[in-house]
Amino acid sequence: MPATPRTYAFLGPEGTFTEAALLQVPGALDAVRLPASNVNAALEKVRDGSAYAAMVPIENSVEGGVTATLDAIATGQELRIIREVLVPISFVLAARPGVRLEDVRRVSTHGHAWAQCRMWMEANIPAAEYVPGSSTAAAALGLLAGDCPYDAAICTPLVAREHPGLSVLAENIGDNPGAVTRFILVSRPGMLPARTGADKTTVVVPLPEDRPGALMEILDQFASRGVNLSRIESRPTGQYLGHYFFSIDADGHAREARMADALAGLHRISPATRFLGSYARADQQEIPVPAYTSDAAFSAARSWVQAILAAESFAGENASAASPTA
Missing domain, CATH: 3.40.190.10 (Periplasmic binding protein-like II)
Structure with a gap:
């Protein structure tokens, strides 16, 4: 019995740049492809289970972030980015x-x-x-x-x-011949794509408190661990004037110690942080990692602290055993 083909949603109708991006996904040519009238409709097909994943635009080299997508994936039932695709744009x-x-x-x-x-x-x-x-x-x-x-x-x-x-x-009526649009393939939460060494992690971080230094605290969770940011954009939450969240792309994978530590730090200062996925970069560009933020460095640091605590515990037990009984 032949396997049932996967179903993908995309920002339609047929013939859009978004469908061109979807067709770069292995197997998409033979899959069921469902055009959607807008980004929210495409993502809803994933959330309700009528599509395995949806391809939507998220960033353009000329105009920046696609606000409809940034807002749609920041709220509602959680989704995960599992792939990104770059498409040169010609009009x-x-x-x-x-x-x-x-x-x-x-x-x-x-x-x-x-x-x-x-x-x-x-x-x-x-x-x-x-x-x-x-x-x-x-x-x-x-x-x-x-x-x-x-x-x-x-x-x-x-x-x-x-x-x-x-x-x-x-x-060729575009004003920028080298224009490129970045698309993301979004699915329901599941297993993270494998770590490749050329990865990207996307998160949404609400500003926990509007005060001097609040954004600096968020950025420092990445900087202090040697994690580079390739995109950061602020978007209003819609709750009230002046209340924002930050949509962030960071170089690295959640399975890397430095990224995992940064994510933990973000959650500590902003518990409503939303993890949107770790996935391979479309350009396959490997990101150099400073030696002091490598997995080996984090492992050595943890072992050093554990050794200190173990020695203190051992010393305390010996002291207790040596003390005279009453």
């Missing part, structure tokens, strides 16, 4: 056949895509109005509807090629 301007560039008055796309093509738009069709779309693919497919309220869409070359009802008005 085209698509329209219905017969539409010319000079005819375009309204353009739809995802907010991050618009931000990455803003200079091209201002240079070529400065009067065009932006119409927000849930994704680049959704904006492009919207052009196929008879009552579409906009004239063109910024989308991936793949979507434009796969739909004969679309024509490309301009290619």
